[in-house]
Amino acid sequence: MKTLLNNIDLNEALFDNSNIGFVPTMGSLHDGHISLIKKSLKLSNRTIVSIFVNPKQFNNKKDYKKYPRNIKKDLKILKKLKVDYVYLPRIKDIYKAKNKIKIKLNKKDEILCAKYRKGHFEGVIEVMIRLTKIVNPSKIFMGEKDFQQLLLVKRYIEKNFRSKIISCKTIRDKNRLALSSRNNLLNKNSLTKASAIARNLIIFKKKLLKNMNLKNLFLMKKKELKKKYNIKIDYLELRNTKNLRLTKKIKNAKIFVAYYIDKVRLIDNF
């Protein structure tokens, strides 16, 4: 495994390669990331994993500062997986390019996390455009855990670059909690609660049937979760998986949730 510490290293390493698989991450790697990396190793000639905690996508400075970082452990994991390259850019490697990139979401995209984390997806899309220009991969591997991110990035990147976005299923632990670097910030009690919330919503989704009064059911479910687990819910909604419109149809729909537990914001979809 070659470690690329800046764009000079990166250009030297990649200039001669084709069919590059790229897995962008913010580090603190877990089995969710590992599933993306394994898919890339299988489908690409060379796999490059980036670790970059992107300041521009944090709408809250404290959240950026406390984001879990564990580079030593990450490098060990990547080495064991026999990843070809790990790219550890500095902020200036990503943002030094003089061209300004101004992203503006459409009004209809200002839903779910875009509504509650102002500027977040603009930051994500900008960094993905910059990374795609730098790495120039054939495929970019992204997780369904961040479903709204996946759809938005896919739309922007596939419209403007030759790179294809490959979506990867959400990996959960044995208690059904979606793996997330942010889980590292939770104490044992909150982790137990977060798992119970995931199981609760998986069962709730299974029980949804045609012709039910969904509006009422979702309101009641929100109340129940808030009371039972002492959480603050940003949203709990059923949306179509193609265009993320609110829907009353269960087919091709997912439940999307974002909530705060112990001041940590978790998102999931079922």
Ligand code: AMP
């Ligand atoms: P992050 O490091 O949180 O920015 O995530 C990097 C990539 O890993 C993104 O494409 C995420 O959607 C994906 N990812 C994060 N958690 C999971 C998970 N539990 N299962 C599958 N993919 C995930």
